[in-house]
Amino acid sequence: xxxxxxxxxxxxxxxxxxxxxxxxxxxxxxxxxxxxxxxxxxxxxxxxxxxxxxxxxxxxxxxxxxxxxxxxxxxxxxxxxxxxxxxxxxxxxxxxxxxxxxxxxxxxxxxxxxxxxxxxxxxxxxxxxxxxxxxxxxxxxxxxxxxxxxxxxxxxxxxxxxxxxxxxxxxxxxxxxxxxxxxxxxxxxxxxxxxxxxxxxxxxxxxxxxxxxxxxxxxxxxxxxxxxxxxxxxxxxxxxxxxxxxxxxxxxxxxxxxxxxxxxxxxxxxxxxx
Amino acid sequence: xxxxxxxxxxxxxxxxxxxxxxxxxxxxxxxxxxxxxxxxxxxxxxxxxxxxxxxxxxxxxxxxxxxxxxxxxxxxxxxxxxxxxxxxxxxxxxxxxxxxxxxxxxxxxxxxxxxxxxxxxxxxxxxxxxxxxxxxxxxxxxxxxxxxxxxxxxxxxxxxxxxxxxxxxxxxxxxxxxxxxxxxxxxxxxxxxxxxxxxxxxxxxxxxxxxxxxxxxxxxxxxxxxxxxxxxxxxxxxxxxxxxxxxxxxxxxxxxxxxxxxxxxxxxxxxxxxxxxxxxxxxxxxxxxxxxxxxxxxxxxxxxxxxxxxxxxxxxxxxxxxxxxxxxxxxxxxxxxxxxxxxxxxxxxxxxxxxxxxxxxxxxxxxxxxxxxxxxxxxxxxxxxxxxxxxxxxxxxxxxxxxxxxxxxxx
Numbered sequence: 001x002x003x004x005x006x007x008x009x010x011x012x013x014x015x016x017x018x019x020x021x022x023x024x025x026x027x028x029x030x031x032x033x034x035x036x037x038x039x040x041x042x043x044x045x046x047x048x049x050x051x052x053x054x055x056x057x058x059x060x061x062x063x064x065x066x067x068x069x070x071x072x073x074x075x076x077x078x079x080x081x082x083x084x085x086x087x088x089x090x091x092x093x094x095x096x097x098x099x100x101x102x103x104x105x106x107x108x109x110x111x112x113x114x115x116x117x118x119x120x121x122x123x124x125x126x127x128x129x130x131x132x133x134x135x136x137x138x139x140x141x142x143x144x145x146x147x148x149x150x151x152x153x154x155x156x157x158x159x160x161x162x163x164x165x166x167x168x169x170x171x172x173x174x175x176x177x178x179x180x181x182x183x184x185x186x187x188x189x190x191x192x193x194x195x196x197x198x199x200x201x202x203x204x205x206x207x208x209x210x211x212x213x214x215x216x217x218x219x220x221x222x223x224x225x226x227x228x229x230x231x232x233x234x235x236x237x238x239x240x241x242x243x244x245x246x247x248x249x250x251x252x253x254x255x256x257x258x259x260x261x262x263x264x265x266x267x268x269x270x271x272x273x274x
Numbered sequence: 275x276x277x278x279x280x281x282x283x284x285x286x287x288x289x290x291x292x293x294x295x296x297x298x299x300x301x302x303x304x305x306x307x308x309x310x311x312x313x314x315x316x317x318x319x320x321x322x323x324x325x326x327x328x329x330x331x332x333x334x335x336x337x338x339x340x341x342x343x344x345x346x347x348x349x350x351x352x353x354x355x356x357x358x359x360x361x362x363x364x365x366x367x368x369x370x371x372x373x374x375x376x377x378x379x380x381x382x383x384x385x386x387x388x389x390x391x392x393x394x395x396x397x398x399x400x401x402x403x404x405x406x407x408x409x410x411x412x413x414x415x416x417x418x419x420x421x422x423x424x425x426x427x428x429x430x431x432x433x434x435x436x437x438x439x440x441x442x443x444x445x446x447x448x449x450x451x452x453x454x455x456x457x458x459x460x461x462x463x464x465x466x467x468x469x470x471x472x473x474x475x476x477x478x479x480x481x482x483x484x485x486x487x488x489x490x491x492x493x494x495x496x497x498x499x500x501x502x503x504x505x506x507x508x509x510x511x512x513x514x515x516x517x518x519x520x521x522x523x524x525x526x527x528x529x530x531x532x533x534x535x536x537x538x539x540x541x542x543x544x545x546x547x548x549x550x551x552x553x554x555x556x557x558x559x560x561x562x563x564x565x566x567x568x569x570x571x572x573x574x575x576x577x578x579x580x581x582x583x584x585x586x587x588x589x590x591x592x593x594x595x596x597x598x599x600x601x602x603x604x605x606x607x608x609x610x611x612x613x614x615x616x617x618x619x620x621x622x623x624x625x626x627x628x629x630x631x632x633x634x635x636x637x638x639x640x641x642x643x644x645x646x647x648x649x650x651x652x653x654x655x656x657x658x659x660x661x662x663x664x665x666x667x668x669x670x671x672x673x674x675x676x677x678x679x680x681x682x683x684x685x
Contacts, residue, residue, distance in 0.1 A: 055647045059651070138452065229644060232643050
């Protein structure tokens, strides 16, 4: 590789400064806090205390995985239909996908609360036709719903971007050679969209696992996730344990991204760019 | 286009005139301060940072304060004493006024985080009730000026709860499962459990705290949510049926939902005093003292207290006809409780806990907030992990083999 010229290094320098101040320094601070107690002396007890939070961590991964799977099942056909539509329709539909993201996440979650509550919108409608009340809020289903609703665009976008790159002629060629629709899907479209799937899964799973607020509002007391615990720790003067948990979360996310990168690396058609 | 802009400007000017005219009218109607003693315009143009509980002041008084002194107020909220403490302890932000509760004031004093208040700048201090037990948290009386007081009770919705509610024990009843709220701060939640167990709120015996924790853990599956200001929506709308609450919040909610009832717990309860303090980080101490003086003014105090519906420590305000307790509350039961509280032993106040107990409490509180999952989740996730690793290893081996066979073909 050629040595970089001075000018290209200069152009890059704001990024390095930015990364140093806002990425490297905070990570070092998290590391520092996680290895000290509240008086600032070195300790490993935070790491030992992690076992107390094992269940919460596992629950976060579990609900995150379910939400990611649901997101995938819903998003895949949507992304395919989007990518096959007319250019003008594509723009409109894409706008519709993006539209909810213009509203603050807290607000969106709060409105789900009023929709799902026992005295909420759905149940008062059901009551009018003599059904119900159906208990929906404060269940794991409600938490997963909140995650799916909030993070689905992150699944649709990378899928859509790889699928638009699958040419119509590729699919027609497969059909000419006698492939049925199912075969086209399984042997052509699906393998070609693997990088998009991998990046979609990462982009949904990571925020799902680390989310807070959604679980607090929609999950009641039974589904506290690791993000909520970290939140409580930082507001209750226990930032050392909070930092340790953040660190573990970071490690888990890095592992997840490394695994997922395996699927994108053999065909890097820029799916991770989204 | 120019004409359009002109029209808009003219319209804005007219509107501005209207609104300023309106505010003059409003001020004439609303009584400003009783006495202008103790205010100066020395700090004109400065801004003080006021850090207070949510829904805990009449925000319209800031404009009057600015008019009086030229000092602007930057107002922000916290949800719990602990969150406020964390923010102060972390440094960075500079606040000039905070309104912690009794035990938190004691802790802040112990940790040298409060400024001594210069009471010569606060002539209105004469209105503040001397009979309040302020010495329990501010022994020398140099750091705080009481803002409100109140007690904790149980609020329930009589539309859904037909049986008798007697106190905190009802928050553990299975028939209200999913309809119970709890507060979202460690001290109040543990105090409720300690009440049931008959221990002091200020116990230093770790076993007492552990027992309280077990009791709360037992209650957790029945609890809908740990809340602070969300209690308003949830109780008023019938989403929750029963909750511990501060008496002021009850009065506020009852105004919106007359089905709500209040019970002073038979187990006894916590009485709290919230007081105004100046943190060490304050950069405008004298302006802050002017603001405290302003808060102690009977008229301003009346506006605040009628907005937030707690009890006033201001003896002059308490006499006023317009004080909501004198004109607006017909809840005989509550007035009875209040009278009793005023007359004899007030409920137990919280003290600052010694560091050991404080740390123990914080740990238990955080543990209470963690989740539990069944073994099957571990098994499924573990299986998935093993599968993913195996799949990725298999892929790798297959690719290597394929590459090797290509190489052979080329050779």
